[in-house]
């Protein structure tokens with residue numbers, strides 16, 4: 001610099017430069033964009049919907065049971081994806097059964113998601129994590145709708161019940177959510193964790209050894225014959241009956257599911273989890289999941305994992321479904337909150353029901 | 358004031374400016390990714406881990422360069438309090454550029470995550486799986502990250518005061534030219 005700036009001008013210039021950098025940082029961090037949704041905003045919406053935070057617990061699917069076992073791949077999956085899960089052989093699995101909702105002590109007799117989360121430990125430190133529900137579709141298509149739906153269901157401080165008018169107002173603009181609720185009302189609820197089918201719901205992409213990529217969904221279909229709960233007597237069931245049933249069944253013998261990969265047909269939407277793909281799809285049975293052990297969250301080894309659906313191995317990538325990145329960010333926000341709060345004894349442990357095995 | 362003794366050694370200058378870009382990028386990526394649930398979240402996170410580890414490697418090289426090359430002296434007329442502030446802030450900058458990636462790696466280990474550099478390549482864990490340790494390290498990673506940003510703002514402000522107002526050769530010692 002040849003000519004000196006006057007100090008006052010130079011100071012202004014310096015302040016301006018620093019101010020611009022700080023402003024750019026504030027923009028990047030979203031502090032200038034109150035409407036940008038981050039993982040924390042979703043965790044807040046879930047807490048508000050519950051009416052109170054439940055420190056130490058998952059902000060969704062709080063009530064769970066740890067399971068473990070293995071996956072026997074039959075080798076057919078290698079034609080679809082080069083994921084290390086698919087060559088014929090055995091891969092160890094950690095899993096978690098859970099029920100939808102943020103209340104860790106809620107009764108099992110509710111018409112909510114029955115869920116299975118899995119963590120496959122692949123060679124070379126790779127992992128594949130999944131979190132699946134017993135429905136083939138989801139109530140909302142976007143993270144913004146997810147937040148709106150949670151907010152519409154926030155309990156009124158006076159009545160401790162959601163305001164039906166708010167829910168109606170939300171549903172009026174969201175036929176897909178209405179369709180999901182109608183589906184939930186009429187669809188049978190599996191009588192046990194053992195005989196439910198668990199769906200990826202979101203679409204993913206499989207990439208094969210040649211680099212070809214295809215859109216898929218997948219589902220775990222049980223070997224145990226399906227039986228439905230009587231929805232009229234749900235309230236009368238003991239609080240932990242589904243989890244106690246799972247513990248009891250697993251102490252008697254293993255549970256098995258087939259992993260069925262469903263290939264998208266041309267025209268199938270991959271970016272909208274509220275739309276089922278329907279019938280007439282190529283289905284590939286890529287192997288058998290065997291779960292042979294169960295333990296309460298306190299005694300088992302599943303509680304302290306984040307079953308983030310975007311922890312994926314080579315050969316599997318996210319689709320363009322906006323729920324997938326939202327899930328990853330929201331699970332991470334929930335995980336960092338419950339981590340620092342510290343885990344608490346689960347319902348079964350509190351009730352002394354964990355010793356069934 | 359001129360000549361080689363008034364400049365930082367070339368490797369020191371190269372590392373300084375490369376890392377300045379990388380570290381600022383990392384702070385923007387970190388703050389940006391946690392602000393959103395869009396596809397930018399996984400995309401930025403996929404950059405965040407390998408860039409962070411690259412910063413760790415470069416910081417260790419830089420530390421070695423710093424210990425083997427004498428830095429140019431500060432101007433003799435610099436008030437002792439400012440000279441001390443410069444020294445302390447430089448120690449802190451070094452501490453943070455080594456600690457931030459180590460905390461990131463340690464917290465992902467404690468969180469039970471595979472520490473993925475890129476698809477198919479995961480680093481070994483440096484802490485056992487412990488969710489409460491994850492919780493505290495994750496909070497520390499955030500707090501120190503924002504402290505790092507503030508410190509860098511102060512550092513850049515001081516560098517510009519040297520370069521534009523005092524014009525005492527300190528800016529040139531790192532920039533290679535200028536005031």
Ligand code: HEM
Pocket residue numbers: 042043046057058059060061064096097098115116117131132133138142143146199200201202273305306307323326327330331332334335338
């Ligand atoms: C934008 C949409 C969604 C949001 C915001 C959301 C949010 C969450 C959150 C915050 C958790 C707790 C995570 C933790 O602390 O570890 C969770 C758990 C879970 N979610 Fe979702 N979820 C979404 C969609 C889905 C979908 C589409 C499925 C099924 C395919 C699903 C299945 C599950 C399951 C099974 C768990 C329990 C996982 C476990 O056992 O750790 N979620 N969800």
Ligand code: HEM
Pocket residue numbers: 369373376377378380381423428443447448450451454509512513516517527528529530531532
């Ligand atoms: C983004 C992050 C930055 C970091 C972490 C950083 C770090 C450092 C450190 C540790 C030193 C001490 C010398 C050494 O041992 O390497 C230093 C010196 C210096 N930096 Fe930076 N720096 C950054 C950005 C910048 C920027 C943007 C500027 C210019 C506007 C700048 C200007 C200088 C100058 C002029 C010196 C020499 C100071 C002296 O002689 O003591 N730095 N920097």
Ligand code: HEM
Pocket residue numbers: 039329332333336380383384386387388391405406409410412454457458459460461462465472498499500502503505
């Ligand atoms: C110079 C190095 C690094 C800097 C400056 C940095 C900075 C940041 C910042 C500012 C955030 C946002 C914090 C918040 O708002 O709470 C963040 C988050 C994060 N960083 Fe780093 N980081 C570095 C290295 C690393 C490394 C090496 C890893 C992993 C190997 C890592 C993993 C993460 C993760 C996983 C998150 C948060 C994701 C979440 O909670 O959803 N970071 N980082």
